[in-house]
Amino acid sequence: MDKIPVTVLTGYLGAGKTTLLNRILTEQHGRKYAVVVNEFGEIGIDGDLVVDADEEVFTMNNGCLCCTVRGDLIRIVGALLKRAGNLDGILIETTGLAEPAPVAQTFFLDRDIAARTQLDGVVTVADALNLEQRLIDAPEAAQQVAFADIVLLNKADLVDADTLARVEATIRRLNPLARIHRTVRSDVPLTEVLGRGAFDLKRALSLEPDFLAGGDHGHDHAHDHHDHDHGHDHAPAAGVLAHDHDLSIASLSLSTDQPLDKTLFESWLSMLLMTKGQDILRFKGILNFAGQNRRYVLQGVHMISEGTLDRPWGADEARRSRMVVIGRDLDPAELKRGFDGNIA
Numbered sequence: 522m523d524k525i526p527v528t529v530l531t532g533y534l535g536a537g538k539t540t541l542l543n544r545i546l547t548e549q550h551g552r553k554y555a556v557v558v559n560e561f562g563e564i565g566i567d568g569d570l571v572v573d574a575d576e577e578v579f580t581m582n583n584g585c586l587c588c589t590v591r592g593d594l595i596r597i598v599g600a601l602l603k604r605a606g607n608l609d610g611i612l613i614e615t616t617g618l619a620e621p622a623p624v625a626q627t628f629f630l631d632r633d634i635a636a637r638t639q640l641d642g643v644v645t646v647a648d649a650l651n652l653e654q655r656l657i658d659a660p661e662a663a664q665q666v667a668f669a670d671i672v673l674l675n676k677a678d679l680v681d682a683d684t685l686a687r688v689e690a691t692i693r694r695l696n697p698l699a700r701i702h703r704t705v706r707s708d709v710p711l712t713e714v715l716g717r718g719a720f721d722l723k724r725a726l727s728l729e730p731d732f733l734a735g736g737d738h739g740h741d742h743a744h745d746h747h748d749h750d751h752g753h754d755h756a757p758a759a760g761v762l763a764h765d766h767d768l769s770i771a772s773l774s775l776s777t778d779q780p781l782d783k784t785l786f787e788s789w790l791s792m793l794l795m796t797k798g799q800d801i802l803r804f805k806g807i808l809n810f811a812g813q814n815r816r817y818v819l820q821g822v823h824m825i826s827e828g829t830l831d832r833p834w835g836a837d838e839a840r841r842s843r844m845v846v847i848g849r850d851l852d853p854a855e856l857k858r859g860f861d862g863n864i865a
């Protein structure tokens with residue numbers, strides 16, 4: 522039996538992973554992929570933002586995929602394999618705060634999974650506008666780039682040619698071997714990211730000598746999965762994978778069953794981004810605006826926000842507005858007050 526290829530999509534918050542995933546699901550129409558999405562936050566939104574309703578999307582909401590969640594991944598992939606039928610591949614989108622190595626490890630360490638699947642490649646989407654700053658303030662960002670087999674240098678439309686060349690040189694320094702594609706909205710020929718047999722175990726071992734050793738690669742973890750704030754206390758480990766998450770990053774979920782007033786909401790959001798945009802790493806939401814029978818999808822990274830009208834609300838669907846904000850030093854009470862102030 523052929524092994525099922527697995528592609529891990531990684532990259533920092535808001536880099537363009539879901540955009541790539543949607544491109545794969547749309548362009549590879551007729552193929553059957555199982556999609557596993559891991560998000561950082563209590564209320565699932567990512568699963569809803571994946572376009573193709575024919576695909577089954579498994580969401581893991583446990584926040585950090587880097588360690589304990591691997592158990593969930595093993596369970597989900599294990600269940601998938603039991604009824605795999607004619608699956609053409611498994612696509613795993615990690616949260617922007619995850620490291621790809623432990624996810625990749627799963628496909629080597631779990632015997633049953635290793636026998637049936639083959640890690641095809643780790644694809645890292647890098648945000649050309651924000652990567653340089655992330656490499657300074659977010660250790661995961663460097664690990665994601667270092668561990669990639671293929672890098673999409675995305676959002677090329679948001680920077681000038683010199684910046685793009687500089688960011689590409691930085692990626693090259695972190696990862697001399699990966700193929701790098703400059704992209705806008707993750708538009709890369711899919712033959713460049715899928716079915717390439719790109720994963721290089723030797724390189725993984727050079728970055729993480731314990732890659733095949735299992736366990737938690739020398740880390741000592743203290744997670745608090747209750748509020749999805751996660752603190753790690755990591756003993757120094759060999760290789761690039763010694764990690765240290767930023768404890769001040771948290772995810773806040775906002776929701777209401779009452780319709781929101783679009784004008785109030787937009788002015789609240791623009792004020793919020795003007796005053797706190799540096800600290801807001803990522804926000805996304807599915808909103809119910811008064812008088813609108815279609816869902817409004819909101820997306821943003823720092824000061825850049827995008828809103829689009831999506832499909833109509835279903836007849837039996839609860840018209841619930843949900844928004845997730847991920848950032849540093851957020852004030853939950855103030856954000857909740859502001860959000861609730863937009864109720865129509």
Ligand SMILES: Nc1nc2c(ncn2[C@@H]2O[C@H](COP(=O)(O)OP(=O)(O)OP(=O)(O)O)[C@@H](O)[C@H]2O)c(=O)[nH]1
Pocket residue numbers: 532533534535536537538539540541567616617646675676677678679704705706707803820821822827
């Ligand atoms: N201008 C511009 N915007 C982009 C590009 N690629 C993606 N975006 C936008 O950036 C935002 C984030 O894109 P996503 O694909 O959701 O990013 P992600 O990496 O899945 O985000 P998380 O899962 O939250 O980490 C969305 O508003 C996209 O429309 C690009 O090349 N240029």
